[in-house]
Amino acid sequence: QKEVEQxxxxxxxxxxxxxxxxxxxxxxxxQYFMWYRQYSRKGPELLMYTYSSGNKEDGRxxxxxxxxxxxxxxxxxxxxxxDSATYLCAMGxxxxxxxxxxxxxxxxxx
Amino acid sequence: DADxxxxxxxxxxxxxxxxMLECSQTKGHDRMYWYRQDxxxxxxxxxxxxxxxxxxxxxxxxxYSVSRQAQAKFSLSxxxxxxxxxxxxxxxxxxxxxxxxxxxxxxxxxxxxx
Numbered sequence: 001q002k003e004v005e006q007x008x009x010x011x012x013x014x015x016x017x018x019x020x021x022x023x024x025x026x027x028x029x030x031q032y033f034m035w036y037r038q039y040s041r042k043g044p045e046l047l048m049y050t051y052s053s054g055n056k057e058d059g060r061x062x063x064x065x066x067x068x069x070x071x072x073x074x075x076x077x078x079x080x081x082x083d084s085a086t087y088l089c090a091m092g093x094x095x096x097x098x099x100x101x102x103x104x105x106x107x108x109x110x
Numbered sequence: 111d112a113d114x115x116x117x118x119x120x121x122x123x124x125x126x127x128x129x130m131l132e133c134s135q136t137k138g139h140d141r142m143y144w145y146r147q148d149x150x151x152x153x154x155x156x157x158x159x160x161x162x163x164x165x166x167x168x169x170x171x172x173x174y175s176v177s178r179q180a181q182a183k184f185s186l187s188x189x190x191x192x193x194x195x196x197x198x199x200x201x202x203x204x205x206x207x208x209x210x211x212x213x214x215x216x217x218x219x220x221x222x223x224x
Contacts (some may be wrong), residue, residue: 008150017178043200043215044153047158088152088224090213097143097168098213 005090005099006089015110021075023089025100026070027107030091030099033065045102047087049072066073079108113137114216116201122222126181129188129220131145141204142184143213144168144176146197153200159184161205 006023013019021035032051036044039106048063050056050072062075065102075081089101114135117133123129133142145168155168157176165176173195177185188195198220202213 006152036215041204041218041220043217046212046214049212053190097158100153102150 003093003099004088004089004101006106008102010105010107012029012107012109013079015079015081015108017076017079017106017108019083019106021062021074021076021081021087021089021104021106023072023091024070025072025091025099027091027093027099028067028070029093032095033072034098035061036064036088036100040085044088047108052058059085075106079106081108112204114201114214116216118219119217120220122224123191124224125134125192127191129191129221131186131188131199131201132220133184133186133216134183135201135216136189137183137203137205137214139203139205139214140181140205141152142178142183143202144186145196145202145203146170146195147200147218148197156186156189180219184206188221191221192221196223 004025035048037047038044050063053065053067060077064073084107086103086105088103090098092098140161141187142208143158145153175187198218200218201216204213
């Protein structure tokens with residue numbers, strides 16, 4: 001079983017839709033959780049960072065962590081064509097290495 | 111200027127050739143990483159270094175070697191390239207402070223081995 005599982009999509013939504021991206025994980029030691037956004041032919045860039053359980057909001061983006069279910073989500077409200085990218089979840093414990101999901105490719109159609 | 115730079119950005123080479131990919135950073139981070147990205151497999155860690163004197167193997171180190179020339183420089187070598195090493199390679203850095211390991215990525219090197 002992989003440490004981190006992520007549905008690869010692809011996911012296609014109309015502009016203005018609410019997008020939900022999800023990852024599950026198996027290691028209960030994970031304490032910090034991140035979402036990276038990767039545009040085509042670019043390196044991943046950090047989008048959201050969350051420590052432990054709970055929600056974190058930044059503009060149109062909300063990251064949610066449910067440690068009891070080992071499940072994390074990223075919600076995008078009022079999605080825009082510029083949100084079209086691959087979204088990777090990542091997580092880790094302490095100061096050790098990160099474990100990445102395989103990424104979900106999102107396309108927002110104007 | 112970009113905080114994490116990689117050279118070359120694209121490289122086509124032949125089977126059996128030795129290739130070096132270079133990474134430089136101006137973030138002042140101690141930790142540096144090399145990943146490869148393949149469709150459907152995500153990012154896989156090749157090697158990582160927590161400081162100049164520290165080198166560690168990652169998930170898929172076979173066929174690769176690294177050199178940490180300075181805090182700011184971390185090179186990845188393919189001693190004898192083979193076609194299944196065709197992939198997108200990323201360098202990343204982190205400061206590893208305060209219990210976090212937020213990583214910052216370079217723009218990537220697209221390597222094709224014929």
